[in-house]
Structures are given as structure tokens and as C-alpha cells.
Amino acid sequence: MSAGGGGEERPAFSQKSAELAVAALFLVFGAIVVYDSVRLGSGWAADGPKPGYFPFYVGLLICIASLVNLVAALRVPRARGKAFVEVGQLRMVLTVLIPTAIYAALVTWIGIYTASFLFIGFFMRWLGKYAWWKVVVTSAATMVVFYVVFEIWFKVPLPKGIVERWLGLD
Amino acid sequence: MDELQALAHGFAVALSLKNVALMFTGVILGVIIGVLPGLGGANGVAILLPLTFGMAQTPGGDTSAIILLSCIYWGALFGGAITSILFNIPGEPWSVATTFDGYPLAQQGRAGTALTAAFTSSFVGAFVAVLVITFLSPVVANFALEFGPPEFFAVYLLTFCAFVGTSKEPAFKTIASMMLGFALAAVGTDTVTGTLRLTFGSTHLLTGFDFLVAVIGLFGIGEILLTLEEGLEFRGAKAKIDLRVVLETWKELPRYWLTSIRSSAVGCFMGIVPGGATPASFMSYGVARRFSKDGNKFGTGMVEGVVAPETAAHAAGTSALLPMITLGVPGSPTAAVLLGGLMIWGLQPGPLLFIEKKDFVWGLIASMYLGNIAGLIVVLTCVPLFAAILRVPFSVIAPIIIVICAIGSFTVKNAMFDVWMMVVFGMLGYAFKKLQYPLAPLVLAIVLGDNAESSFRQAILGSQGDLAIFFSNKLVGFMTTLALILLFWPLVSWLIGKMRGAPSGKSG
Numbered sequence: 001m002s003a004g005g006g007g008e009e010r011p012a013f014s015q016k017s018a019e020l021a022v023a024a025l026f027l028v029f030g031a032i033v034v035y036d037s038v039r040l041g042s043g044w045a046a047d048g049p050k051p052g053y054f055p056f057y058v059g060l061l062i063c064i065a066s067l068v069n070l071v072a073a074l075r076v077p078r079a080r081g082k083a084f085v086e087v088g089q090l091r092m093v094l095t096v097l098i099p100t101a102i103y104a105a106l107v108t109w110i111g112i113y114t115a116s117f118l119f120i121g122f123f124m125r126w127l128g129k130y131a132w133w134k135v136v137v138t139s140a141a142t143m144v145v146f147y148v149v150f151e152i153w154f155k156v157p158l159p160k161g162i163v164e165r166w167l168g169l170d
Numbered sequence: 171m172d173e174l175q176a177l178a179h180g181f182a183v184a185l186s187l188k189n190v191a192l193m194f195t196g197v198i199l200g201v202i203i204g205v206l207p208g209l210g211g212a213n214g215v216a217i218l219l220p221l222t223f224g225m226a227q228t229p230g231g232d233t234s235a236i237i238l239l240s241c242i243y244w245g246a247l248f249g250g251a252i253t254s255i256l257f258n259i260p261g262e263p264w265s266v267a268t269t270f271d272g273y274p275l276a277q278q279g280r281a282g283t284a285l286t287a288a289f290t291s292s293f294v295g296a297f298v299a300v301l302v303i304t305f306l307s308p309v310v311a312n313f314a315l316e317f318g319p320p321e322f323f324a325v326y327l328l329t330f331c332a333f334v335g336t337s338k339e340p341a342f343k344t345i346a347s348m349m350l351g352f353a354l355a356a357v358g359t360d361t362v363t364g365t366l367r368l369t370f371g372s373t374h375l376l377t378g379f380d381f382l383v384a385v386i387g388l389f390g391i392g393e394i395l396l397t398l399e400e401g402l403e404f405r406g407a408k409a410k411i412d413l414r415v416v417l418e419t420w421k422e423l424p425r426y427w428l429t430s431i432r433s434s435a436v437g438c439f440m441g442i443v444p445g446g447a448t449p450a451s452f453m454s455y456g457v458a459r460r461f462s463k464d465g466n467k468f469g470t471g472m473v474e475g476v477v478a479p480e481t482a483a484h485a486a487g488t489s490a491l492l493p494m495i496t497l498g499v500p501g502s503p504t505a506a507v508l509l510g511g512l513m514i515w516g517l518q519p520g521p522l523l524f525i526e527k528k529d530f531v532w533g534l535i536a537s538m539y540l541g542n543i544a545g546l547i548v549v550l551t552c553v554p555l556f557a558a559i560l561r562v563p564f565s566v567i568a569p570i571i572i573v574i575c576a577i578g579s580f581t582v583k584n585a586m587f588d589v590w591m592m593v594v595f596g597m598l599g600y601a602f603k604k605l606q607y608p609l610a611p612l613v614l615a616i617v618l619g620d621n622a623e624s625s626f627r628q629a630i631l632g633s634q635g636d637l638a639i640f641f642s643n644k645l646v647g648f649m650t651t652l653a654l655i656l657l658f659w660p661l662v663s664w665l666i667g668k669m670r671g672a673p674s675g676k677s678g
Contacts, residue, residue: 015605022605026346033353036368048631051365054623055356058349065346072340084604089399096398097597100391100572104593108586112577120569128565142570146577154221156581 011083018084019073026066033059111161180532200245211246217578264447271475282415295481298434299488314521319628324649335656348611355619392599437485454482
């Protein structure tokens, strides 16, 4: 499915900004690791290396590597920079990413079965434009299969919420 | 011939009704996983691993569990070829090279031939690799029994430096990604002193980041996001294999015996050193093109162009288990997940496994022979079924895959926090893939981080902080030197390029 509409192939972010952002994230993370390792002691105690000894060098290497990556990214001229992601592509990615994040929150709140039922239903209805009865049947059937496989067959309890309690499954 | 005797015993273990049933279940699940976008060998095994926790506790159950999981891996290796040939979508990175000639063949209406050739040569590659494992792994394990902490750390160092030396990705990105893995592995309780590290007061982080959640997020969610960029629909060629096509292809295949031998050799070698299946398949395709008398016709639909990468990918994917069971150092992300599984079940991978858990090791090796036969039967007979899975619209299959990933992450520790982490790792995986940060060293570092650190600390404790311990005898000195050469290889080749004055060396 090609993304329709004007400007869909316009870059949403340039490759360069993405490179810079990721390298900077690495640098911050590396700095945190170094900071905590120094707090724990990165040196040598009477009974051997202190707990921060190994992570200290790991953090240091992250910092060095991300600095090199940062400089490499800065040296790419912006005019030649290609798109990291195009607007149309980004829209597709976000149509899945945002519902997935909401889904993860919903699982905490109403249990995995109800949340998954809603999640699959939402996708089929919104992106697939299926008839309502198909949406309900497919996602309900999927949940029954999951329940049988996980709870009954492999005896792995999954998080449940108010609906399962109401159905007497919890 | 101690090996043959041990192997015969292994067959007796693997041939129980329960284990054969698990083999077929594993292969079928594996092919489905290999066919579906967003579910690959590594995260397929990661999702199903928590389900085996219970199984592994029963007597002999750990052997059944590893048979199930390794057969999922074989199935995924087979499954990758189906999507490459029929849909021009490599389901797995190692089947990219299969698309070059496989898809043109399918477009010419010879999909059956291409698939048969792919499956058969996969089988041949895997078979050669299992032979290598059977006879080489006891030798390696025996040799490694003498290893102390410095030697083990040198092996880890060699593995990780090999990533820097051999990967196509920029060296500093490889290092950054690998060290991120080590840092994530260090989070939580320090195994030696019991001190809390990098938790910043969070109770969720007490036990650290779980590699399974990272794998599911990075490979699963990340892959789905990448697939979505391409749009929602797959269009594929028709697949049908009947006996006549199979027999005709089998008649043609012996002609490529030299290609098969070469590709198996390339594959086995690349699998044992941590290069992995993906570079092996590309390398073998390139070699075949150079040596074939029809080399200039490669890319237009040559059967030989399917044989070469498939043989090598399977040989590499299989032989990646050799260093895993003998040294405790996996050669591929999927092998890393399997290794993590062994540790969760309470087995310590490494040379001692060959002495203490004979049933387990030889049962696993025997199941490699049988699992690949099971795989060949399953894929040859059920291709249309598997191809039909890809025709299920993405708006149905994508949310189901995400739900499966979420369940997989949750069941690792029964923690909701992990489902959140999966989403975060998914975004990371998407960005890393697009920016050429390699994921394999990251995963290996998360799995091996604690072991590498403790062998380093033990080694250096023995020498009172003197790093010369890593050069203290011939063996460890050789491994450390080799590791350092590999580590600085990108720099060396860059300098050589500079000195020759090659203008291609300069890029901004």
C-alpha cells in the first residue's frame, strides 16, 4: 500500500538528526553508567575489584564510541543527508506504535485478555475496515485459543482484570 | 569411536515418542515463526522459552525442552526461504541472498523448483554442520576442560572482538551497541559482592534487564515497525510442490555438488566463529557466482544461486551451536537465546556439560539429525499452507503478533514492567536497525555479560590486578592477541586503504 497524499515522501527526520540523537542518547547513558560505577567504587579493594570496576570501563567505552559516532554524524553535510524516515512511513509506524503503548498500559489496568481483545479489534476495524461481526469473532476466537494454550495447556497464569473475574475465570 | 557410541545413546533419548512429537511441533512452529514478519528465530525461541520452565523441571525434561526449542530454530531457518522465494521478502536476514535468484525463479513459474532446491540444500548444509558438531565438539570440549578464568575471558574477548572485526556496520557503532549490552547486563544485583548496581532505587531493576525481553522487543516489535514502513500488503507467487517437481529438482541438484561442498565449508566456518548465518549466505553466494561457469547469469533465476546461500545459511546456523555447547559462547543471537535458556534451566553450558550431562548433549546432537529430517518432510509437504499464512492481511496478523510478544515478555518474570520494557526495546530496535547499529552483539552481551564479567574478575583477582594474566601462557596469549588483531582490524584496513591512496576510503 503506497502512502497517498502530497508531501508523504518528505523526510520527517533527516538521517543526520537521527544519528545525532541516538549518539547523544548513548553518551548520556554511558555517562550515567560511569557516574554510578564511580559511586560504587571503580577501583581495587582489599578483596579484589570493587563492584564498579567492570561497568566503569563499559561506560567509558560507551562514551568514547558515542563521541566518535557523534563526530562522524556531525561531519556529514546536511544537504546530502537522506531521510531517516519519510512522513508517510512515520505515520504508518506511529499508527502501530501508539496503540501498542496504550495497549501495554491497558494490560496493567484491565488484564491481558480484555486488552488484547480490544487491541486486535481496534486494528481490524480501523486499519482493515472489517465488518463488526468479523472483528468480534476473530479477536474473541484468538483470545479463547490463547486462554487454552497458556492457562490450560502450559499452566502459565496471565494478568487478568475485571472482565475475567466477572466471567469467573480468575 | 566413542562419539558414535555416545551418539547412538543420544538417538535412543531423542527417539522417544514424546521427543519426536516435540520435534515436529517445534519445526512447524518454527516455520510459522520464520514465515511471519516480526517473528524470527531469536525472538520466537525467546517467546516460547518461558513455556518450557515447567517442562525442564521434570526428569529428562531439559532434553525435551532443548529439542523443542532447537527444532523451532531449524524450522525458522527453513521458513525464511519460503518468504524469500515466494514473496521476495526475506523472513530472516540470512535469507536475503536467497531472494536474488529464488524470486526470479518463482516469477518464471518455477517456484516449486526453487523451494525444493532451497529446502534440500538447507538440509545438506545442516547435515554437514551436524557431522562437524558430532565429531568436533567432544574434541573442543575436552580441550576446554583445561580452561581457567583467564582462558574463558579470552574466549569471550575473542567473540566480541570478532564482531568488531568482521561486521559490516561501522566499528564504533558495533562497540557502542555491544557495550550497551554489557551495561544492561550489569544492572541489578552484582553477582560477586551483592551490591546493587545502576538501579537508582527502582525495585523493577533489582533483578536487572532480562535478555528475553530485550530480544522480543528488539527483534519482534522493532521488526514489525520496519515492516510497516513498506506498507500493509504482501503480494506473492503461487506455491505448489508436487512429487514430480521434487524428483526433477533432486535429479538436477547433484550437478552443484562442488557449490554445496564450498558453501557448507563457508557456512560451518562462519557459524563457529561468531560471524553468523547472514554473512555466510552472502559470502557463499558471491563465491558461487565467481566460480560458476554461469556466473554472469546469477540474479536471473539460477538454481545454483539458491543452493549456495541456503546451504551456507543452514550450515552456519547449525554450527553456531558448536561453540555454544562446548564453550558456552553462542555464535548467533538465536544460539545466545538457547544458551540463556540452558542457564535458566540450571545447566551451565561449557565443557563440563559433556561429562555431567551426557544424555542432554547427545540427545540434543541426535535431535539435530532427526529435527532436520523432520523439517525437510514438513516444509516439502506443507508449503502451500505456510504460504497461506502470509496472505492473512497484516491488519489481523500484526496485532496478534504484538499480543504474542507482550505475553512472551510478561511470562518471563510475570512482571508488567517487562511489557513496558518490550515497547521501549522495540523503539530502540527500530532506530538501531535503521542507523546500522548491529543487534547481534548487543544481545550476546546481555546474555554473556555476567559470565564475562565474573571470569574477568576471577582472572584478575588471581593476578592481583595485573592484566599480564591474559598473556601468561601460550594459549591465552594467542587468543588475546588474535582478539586484539580482530579488534583493530577495521583500523588496519582503513590505514591500508589510506596508504594506497584509495579515494574510496574517504567518506566525509
